[in-house]
Structures are given as structure tokens and as C-alpha cells.
Amino acid sequence: MxxxxxxxxxxxxxxxxxxxxxxxxxxxxxxxxxxxxxxxxxxxxxxxxxxxxxxxxxxxxxxxxxxxxxxxxxxxxxxxxxxxxxxxxxxxxxxxxxxxxxxxxxxxxxxxxxxxxxxxxxxxxxxLVRQVPAEWQEHIKHRSTVTMERFLDDLRADRxxxxxxxxxxxxxxxxxxxxxxxxxxxxxxxxxxxxxxxxxxxxxxxxxxxxxxxxxxxxxxxxxxxSLGLEQAELLRRVNAELGDRVPLPGPYPQLAKNVLAHRLLAGRPGTRLVLxxxxxxxxxxxxxxxxxxxxxxxxxxxxxxxxxxxxxADAPAAIPTPSEADLAAEGVAAIAGLLDEMARRLVALRRAEEVARTAREKPVRYMVVQTAKRNRAVGAAHRAYRRVLRRG
Structure with a gap:
């Protein structure tokens, strides 16, 4: 530095x-x-x-x-x-x-x-009553497989x-x-x-x-x-355990698991609030x-x-609640459906990008006109008029 x-x-x-x-x-x-x-x-x-x-x-x-x-x-x-x-x-x-x-x-x-x-x-x-569960959740979003109980034990032991x-x-x-x-x-x-x-x-x-x-x-x-609920955090923790090192961090894990699965799909689901x-x-x-x-x-x-x-x-439970297997199964189904929807939208975007790239390679003049029409109102109006003439003919 x-x-x-x-x-x-x-x-x-x-x-x-x-x-x-x-x-x-x-x-x-x-x-x-x-x-x-x-x-x-x-x-x-x-x-x-x-x-x-x-x-x-x-x-x-x-x-x-x-x-x-x-x-x-x-x-x-x-x-x-x-x-x-x-x-x-x-x-x-x-x-x-x-x-x-x-x-x-x-x-x-x-x-x-x-x-x-x-x-x-x-x-x-x-x-810290709010910070501790929030930090455990953040660890899970960074590929941790540690349960909240183990996380708490480690904090208390770290004198x-x-x-x-x-x-x-x-x-x-x-x-x-x-x-x-x-x-x-x-x-x-x-x-x-x-x-x-x-x-x-x-x-x-x-x-x-x-x-x-x-x-x-x-x-x-x-x-x-x-933020994730208890059910969503536990699902992601189990996904992390199943993935192992297959999706690296650093690497694609933050984009796929944290941004898409955790933030975009799981965070919007109703869940039990994480408490100590x-x-x-x-x-x-x-x-x-x-x-x-x-x-x-x-x-x-x-x-x-x-x-x-x-x-x-304030009142706190004697033990940290454990999500049921049925609830986790429902979260898993919703997550898979959401991921398939995300993949479908990305495939459509990829195909559009490939079509634009192919047009740029094979028909550079047409590509230049279309791109200019998007930025310039006059050129855009002329391009639309030209296309109407072609359709009439």
C-alpha cells in the first residue's frame, strides 16, 4: 500500500x-x-x-x-x-x-x-443480540456449513x-x-x-x-x-455441505449461491426469524x-x-428452533423452481446476445444502422419507415 x-x-x-x-x-x-x-x-x-x-x-x-x-x-x-x-x-x-x-x-x-x-x-x-445471528447468516452466505449452535459455542469459547x-x-x-x-x-x-x-x-x-x-x-x-429466515438459512447451509468445493469461493459462488439463490430467491420467502x-x-x-x-x-x-x-x-427460547424436514423440502422445491426460472431468463438473454453478435459479424451495415437507430431519434424514425415500406412491398 x-x-x-x-x-x-x-x-x-x-x-x-x-x-x-x-x-x-x-x-x-x-x-x-x-x-x-x-x-x-x-x-x-x-x-x-x-x-x-x-x-x-x-x-x-x-x-x-x-x-x-x-x-x-x-x-x-x-x-x-x-x-x-x-x-x-x-x-x-x-x-x-x-x-x-x-x-x-x-x-x-x-x-x-x-x-x-x-x-x-x-x-x-x-x-450483539442482533449481530450474532446476522453474522452466522452471513457466514452461511459465504459457503459455511457450521450450524448456529456450533457458531455460538465457538464464540463463547474464543476468549x-x-x-x-x-x-x-x-x-x-x-x-x-x-x-x-x-x-x-x-x-x-x-x-x-x-x-x-x-x-x-x-x-x-x-x-x-x-x-x-x-x-x-x-x-x-x-x-x-x-436477510434469510431460519428455514432458508438451514437450506443454504445444507446446499453448501452438498456442494463442497465444486463451486469455488473466490469464484462463481458469490454470484450463484449468495446473489441468486440467497438474495434473489430465498430472502423473499416467508420464514422464522433467527433468534438466540x-x-x-x-x-x-x-x-x-x-x-x-x-x-x-x-x-x-x-x-x-x-x-x-x-x-x-426479553423472552428467548430455551433452545434454537429447528425447522422441520417438511418445511425444508418445501423451501427446496421453491428454490429449484426459482433457479430454473432464472436459468430460462438467462438463456433467453444469452440467445439475444448471440443473435446480436452474429448480426454484427455477418451483416455489419445492418447492425450499425440498428444500433444507431436506438441512439438517434431521426435515424430511428427513418429505420422504422424503411421497414414499413418493406412490409408493404
């Missing part, structure tokens, strides 16, 4: 939104990227051509850009975002939840790349906090790593409100911190990360309280209320 050599402060603050996963990050990112021009009009730059560039920057920052499985364009991506920010006179936002797993040294180098520019660290945080979950979900630890080189008042914890709160609360908090007008953005079309059993619920609340105590001691700026990270005790 390269470093910038900026000698003097330029432009407004740089906000590094470093996580955590499953805290509304997808929703917030979609709102801003879908209305990137509006954000720029209000002085907020999202550097890069698309959100994927911020993902590539996480690989660069975390020393993964040279991995054989990393996209070649990941190398130098952080320096490219820094350079673009240096040329902007307003505020800048770089946002991706995978920054949360960076080591203290990686975070230090990333912040140092901005030289004397004012850098702020932002972390969105949600109570050294070496697992991925604690790397990104111990909010105080994430901010110790990222906030070590900036003043505490420039480290911001944005809390996710509890269930039942106004749906716009998180966006209002985040946007206000960034210096844009929350009310001027349309949040209705921006999707959050799709009584013992895990108690553990999550106690651990949340410990993290909140750490955050209070660190003295960071809080946008929202840290008490929102420790929900009040």
Missing part, C-alpha cells in the same frame, strides 16, 4: 467509515452511491468510480492486494482514493465494513496516507477474541486499532437504533455527521442486505455491556446513544 506525501491540510475532513458488518452499512452505502451526484453537490465526495473500488481498497489496506485470488486492480487502490480526495475541496467519505478487520499497523498506515488532512473514523454499531466475528464486532477493539492516530473527538460511534425505531433514524445520524442534508436524499429505493436461545441471548447482552463500558472509557464521540447497544432483557 502506497502512502501520500501531502504536506499541508487541503479540503474538508475525510471520513473513514470502517464498519462494522451487519450494522446498516449496505443501506447507508446504497443511499449515497445511488445519489452520488447529490452528495457531491452538497460537498461530499465518494472517491472512485463505484462502490467496488472501496472494497478493492480494503484489500489494499489489509495487505491482500497481492494475493493470487485478488483482482489485479486492487493493488494501489488506496493510494488512488487518497489522491482523488486530495483534489477535492469538500468532505470525503470512504466506506466499507471490511476495513474493520485491519490490524493497528495497517490502520495507522492508511490514516497516515492522508498526511496532515483532518481524518475522522466512523463506526456504525448494533447490539482471546481471535475469530473473524470478534475482529469486526468488538466495536471498542476496532476503534482502538483505527482511532489510535487521531484525537478521540474525531472518532465517532453511530449507534443503530433498536427495533421499532423510526426507519430513518440511522440515516439521519450518519448523514448529519457527514455534513449533508438527510431530508434531501431519497432512501426509499435503497436496499439493505437481504436463552443462554446465547444472555451472553450477547453481557458482552454488549462490556463493549459499551469500554467505549465509554475511551471517550469517543457518540452519535445516538450507547444504551441502544445493550437491549433490555
Amino acid at each position: 502506497s502512502q501520500s506525501s501531502a504536506a499541508a491540510p487541503q479540503g474538508g475532513p475525510v471520513f473513514l467509515h470502517v464498519g462494522s458488518p451487519k450494522t446498516g452499512t449496505t443501506f447507508l452505502q446504497n443511499v449515497l452511491w445511488d445519489q452520488r451526484a447529490l452528495a457531491a453537490e452538497q460537498g461530499l465526495l465518494l472517491p472512485g468510480r463505484r462502490f467496488h473500488d472501496h472494497y478493492l481498497a480494503t484489500l489494499d489496506v489489509r495487505g491482500l492486494a497481492t494475493s493470487p485470488t485478488a483482482p489485479p486492480e486492487a493493488a494501489g487502490r488506496w493510494a488512488a482514493l487518497v489522491a482523488e480526495a486530495e483534489g477535492w475541496t469538500g468532505n470525503t467519505l470512504i466506506s466499507h465494513e471490511l476495513f474493520a478487520s485491519a490490524t493497528a499497523e495497517q490502520a495507522r498506515r492508511a490514516v497516515a496516507a492522508f498526511g496532515d488532512r483532518e481524518v475522522h473514523i466512523v463506526l456504525t454499531a448494533r447490539d 482471546a477474541h481471535r475469530t473473524w466475528f470478534w475482529q469486526v464486532q468488538d466495536f471498542a477493539d476496532v476503534l482502538r486499532r483505527w482511532g489510535a492516530t487521531v484525537p478521540a473527538e474525531r472518532v465517532h460511534v453511530v449507534t443503530v437504533p433498536p427495533p421499532g425505531a423510526d426507519s430513518g433514524t440511522l440515516w439521519n445520524r450518519f448523514a448529519t455527521l457527514l455534513g449533508v442534508d438527510p431530508a434531501s436524499f431519497d432512501t426509499s429505493a435503497s436496499r439493505s442486505n437481504s 436461545d436463552e443462554a446465547a441471548d444472555t451472553f450477547a447482552r453481557e458482552r454488549s455491556a462490556e463493549i459499551v463500558a469500554d467505549l465509554r472509557e475511551l471517550g469517543y464521540d457518540v452519535v445516538g446513544d450507547l444504551d441502544e447497544l445493550v437491549p433490555a432483557p
Whole structure:
């Protein structure tokens, strides 16, 4: 990862939104990227051509850009975002939840790349009672075959906090790593409100911190990360076990299993909400309280209320519900039907693409006219008139 050599402060603050996963990050990112021009009009730059560039920057920052499985364009991506920010006179936002797993040294180098520019660290945080089942589900979407019961056992046994979950979900630890080189008042914890709160609360908090007008953005079309019910998650877990390594990750697995099967087909199905059993619920609340105590001691700026990270005790089942085989069979049938429908639509699109390619090869003049007609109204009108004459003749 390269470093910038900026000698003097330029432009407004740089906000590094470093996580955590499953805290509304997808929703917030979609709102801003879908209305990137509006954000720029209000002085907020999202550097890069698309959100994927911020993902590539996480690989660069975390020393993964040279991995054989990393996209070649990941190398130098952080320096490219820094350079673009240096040329902007307003505020800048770089946002991706995978920054949360960076080591203290990686975070230090990333912040140092901005030289004397004012850098702020932002972390969105949600109570662990919701985070634990959400993270298990996300693991399943990334080809895990671990049951929720085993996942919970592993979390409780990991006293050294070496697992991925604690790397990104111990909010105080994430901010110790990222906030070590900036003043505490420039480290911001944005809390996710509890269930039942106004749906716009998180966006209002985040946007206000960034210096844009929350009310001027349309949040209705921006999707959050799709959630699965218990039955759908268990079906995908069993599919993962059956697939083994046949659909690689990295490779086609995210597009086929996560995007199509999980998000497009299973997420829209009615299912039982994922909840913790009584013992895990108690553990999550106690651990949340410990993290909140750490955050209070660190003295960071809080946008929202840290008490929102420790929900009040509620009834929890003695054991995690188990979906019936009949329910799983029904989900399997629906999934197969959905996949066949998806394949049929893709075959139609493929045949159309092949027809266009064949026309371009065999009848280049006709292809050029048709393509020009699609872009030019006058040419399009002339082309339609010509076709009417041919039909009459």
C-alpha cells in the first residue's frame, strides 16, 4: 500500500467509515452511491468510480492486494482514493465494513496516507443480540456449513477474541486499532437504533455527521442486505455441505449461491426469524455491556446513544428452533423452481446476445444502422419507415 506525501491540510475532513458488518452499512452505502451526484453537490465526495473500488481498497489496506485470488486492480487502490480526495475541496467519505478487520499497523498506515488532512473514523454499531445471528447468516452466505449452535459455542469459547466475528464486532477493539492516530473527538460511534425505531433514524445520524442534508436524499429505493429466515438459512447451509468445493469461493459462488439463490430467491420467502436461545441471548447482552463500558472509557464521540447497544432483557427460547424436514423440502422445491426460472431468463438473454453478435459479424451495415437507430431519434424514425415500406412491398 502506497502512502501520500501531502504536506499541508487541503479540503474538508475525510471520513473513514470502517464498519462494522451487519450494522446498516449496505443501506447507508446504497443511499449515497445511488445519489452520488447529490452528495457531491452538497460537498461530499465518494472517491472512485463505484462502490467496488472501496472494497478493492480494503484489500489494499489489509495487505491482500497481492494475493493470487485478488483482482489485479486492487493493488494501489488506496493510494488512488487518497489522491482523488486530495483534489477535492469538500468532505470525503470512504466506506466499507471490511476495513474493520485491519490490524493497528495497517490502520495507522492508511490514516497516515492522508498526511496532515483532518481524518475522522466512523463506526456504525448494533447490539450483539442482533449481530450474532446476522453474522452466522452471513457466514452461511459465504459457503459455511457450521450450524448456529456450533457458531455460538465457538464464540463463547474464543476468549482471546481471535475469530473473524470478534475482529469486526468488538466495536471498542476496532476503534482502538483505527482511532489510535487521531484525537478521540474525531472518532465517532453511530449507534443503530433498536427495533421499532423510526426507519430513518440511522440515516439521519450518519448523514448529519457527514455534513449533508438527510431530508434531501431519497432512501426509499435503497436496499439493505437481504436477510434469510431460519428455514432458508438451514437450506443454504445444507446446499453448501452438498456442494463442497465444486463451486469455488473466490469464484462463481458469490454470484450463484449468495446473489441468486440467497438474495434473489430465498430472502423473499416467508420464514422464522433467527433468534438466540436463552443462554446465547444472555451472553450477547453481557458482552454488549462490556463493549459499551469500554467505549465509554475511551471517550469517543457518540452519535445516538450507547444504551441502544445493550437491549433490555426479553423472552428467548430455551433452545434454537429447528425447522422441520417438511418445511425444508418445501423451501427446496421453491428454490429449484426459482433457479430454473432464472436459468430460462438467462438463456433467453444469452440467445439475444448471440443473435446480436452474429448480426454484427455477418451483416455489419445492418447492425450499425440498428444500433444507431436506438441512439438517434431521426435515424430511428427513418429505420422504422424503411421497414414499413418493406412490409408493404
